[in-house]
Amino acid sequence: MRLAVVGAGAVGSAVAELAGEYGHTVTALADSGGAAVDPDGIDVDGALTRKEAEGTVGTAPTADALAGPYDVLVEATPTTLGDAEPGFGHVRAALERDCHVVLANKGPVAERYGEVRALERESAGEVYLEATVGGAMPVLSTIADFGAEHIEAARGVLNGTANFVLSRMAAEGLGYEHVLAEAQDLGVAEADPSFDVEGTDAALKCVILANVLYDREYTLSDAAVEGIRDLPGSALELAAEDGRTIRLIGEVKNGAIRVGPRLIPEHGALAVTGTRNIVELETEHAGLLDISGRGAGGPETATAVLADVGRLAE
Amino acid sequence: MSDSTELRSYTVRLELVDRPGELLRALSPIADHGGNLLSIFHERGNVTPRGQIPVEVDMEATPDQFDTVVDALRGEGINVIQAGAEQYTEELTVVLTGHLVNTDLSNTLERIQSATGANVDDLSLSAPEGDEGISSARVRLATNAGGADSALETIREVADEKDLRVIEPLTAGEGA
Numbered sequence: 001m002r003l004a005v006v007g008a009g010a011v012g013s014a015v016a017e018l019a020g021e022y023g024h025t026v027t028a029l030a031d032s033g034g035a036a037v038d039p040d041g042i043d044v045d046g047a048l049t050r051k052e053a054e055g056t057v058g059t060a061p062t063a064d065a066l067a068g069p070y071d072v073l074v075e076a077t078p079t080t081l082g083d084a085e086p087g088f089g090h091v092r093a094a095l096e097r098d099c100h101v102v103l104a105n106k107g108p109v110a111e112r113y114g115e116v117r118a119l120e121r122e123s124a125g126e127v128y129l130e131a132t133v134g135g136a137m138p139v140l141s142t143i144a145d146f147g148a149e150h151i152e153a154a155r156g157v158l159n160g161t162a163n164f165v166l167s168r169m170a171a172e173g174l175g176y177e178h179v180l181a182e183a184q185d186l187g188v189a190e191a192d193p194s195f196d197v198e199g200t201d202a203a204l205k206c207v208i209l210a211n212v213l214y215d216r217e218y219t220l221s222d223a224a225v226e227g228i229r230d231l232p233g234s235a236l237e238l239a240a241e242d243g244r245t246i247r248l249i250g251e252v253k254n255g256a257i258r259v260g261p262r263l264i265p266e267h268g269a270l271a272v273t274g275t276r277n278i279v280e281l282e283t284e285h286a287g288l289l290d291i292s293g294r295g296a297g298g299p300e301t302a303t304a305v306l307a308d309v310g311r312l313a314e
Numbered sequence: 315m316s317d318s319t320e321l322r323s324y325t326v327r328l329e330l331v332d333r334p335g336e337l338l339r340a341l342s343p344i345a346d347h348g349g350n351l352l353s354i355f356h357e358r359g360n361v362t363p364r365g366q367i368p369v370e371v372d373m374e375a376t377p378d379q380f381d382t383v384v385d386a387l388r389g390e391g392i393n394v395i396q397a398g399a400e401q402y403t404e405e406l407t408v409v410l411t412g413h414l415v416n417t418d419l420s421n422t423l424e425r426i427q428s429a430t431g432a433n434v435d436d437l438s439l440s441a442p443e444g445d446e447g448i449s450s451a452r453v454r455l456a457t458n459a460g461g462a463d464s465a466l467e468t469i470r471e472v473a474d475e476k477d478l479r480v481i482e483p484l485t486a487g488e489g490a
Binding site: 116155231232233234235238239241242244246251259260261262263264270 | 407409411427438440441442448449450451452454479481482483484
């Protein structure tokens, strides 16, 4: 398949780097400052080296990447809320010319799911979004295989940063601010950690899960969201005394979306540690199914993107 | 415990003679006197040393109804092994954080108990910053069957009013 990769952050770069190994050709790679475009396949290493040195992957206008020849648009620009632009516009442009779309960007399917599916119905192209929920973990494809109508609920740990903070606080008896600073030093948390610790990122993934499970449009405003900011260490201590711990849990159940710190059994499946993620599906005929793994990171998320590209190639 | 018209959950252990119709004869007095049968555990394979079959019956009734039911069972000649011990059937543990001491923790707990009929079984408080600071409390409540949801609802209301944070349990597979 010929891939146009829009967005050259950790995920977009990793997709471009790994595409060759999976038998695909990158015909365009774009970031917000420019693009490298070549119908025969761009020089990925050269473009990424250029980005490191000069800040952009190429000198062509970003729009050329969308206009050039490709079979699949990989949308990996940063997630934006509200109108989900520019990601949504890229999705529209690809579908209008009957190309496929593989999303790593959560915005279009968390905020404008109905419109994305409507555009898809009018197009010969298809939209896949495995990478938007749980990084490398095959959550959406498992739901598709089981059939969404056979999944009664989904819950789990969907943000590695918040999980790192809570599991470190519990294990070391350290305070919230201390562990957050440590996470920032390690590159696990961003300088502005709001998106992660306030539960927004986990909520977006739950909104996408709800859209897929119930096949109707939910947006972030439909989710009840509570974060873990300033959670006192004493809460974790008291939980531990009782054989429990606290994790930021996202839950999609009975048509409702909820994210917040919850008490769970200390040694239960959901009590993953560090940046690890887990999703537990409550199935109609097969009990609980747990899917655990790396929920973020460049090569990890690129693996899910390339799995989607592989599905389109079949 | 104060209100004799309030429904409560009870467990009664009976021993029945191994004879057709005996179970029905034992259950009739419960229904006849307004008790609501919740579950029956009939251990047919498990015979007591006296050659009888143990049966455990869960029911809901007001305290007055319950006394009448037990009297009626005994009046029928049914062997009632254990009765009257009120059994809470659901447990709920939450962690509260915030200015718990300043906002009168005992008042918080009293309100939760009186509004829901739940009983605070266990309380652990951790206030490392002293009375003026942020503290946490782990509260374990015992409620009647089906009472955990309404207890949780009350806890949320009280916490909201006092600007406390509630960390609720995740009940995996609930209602499944």
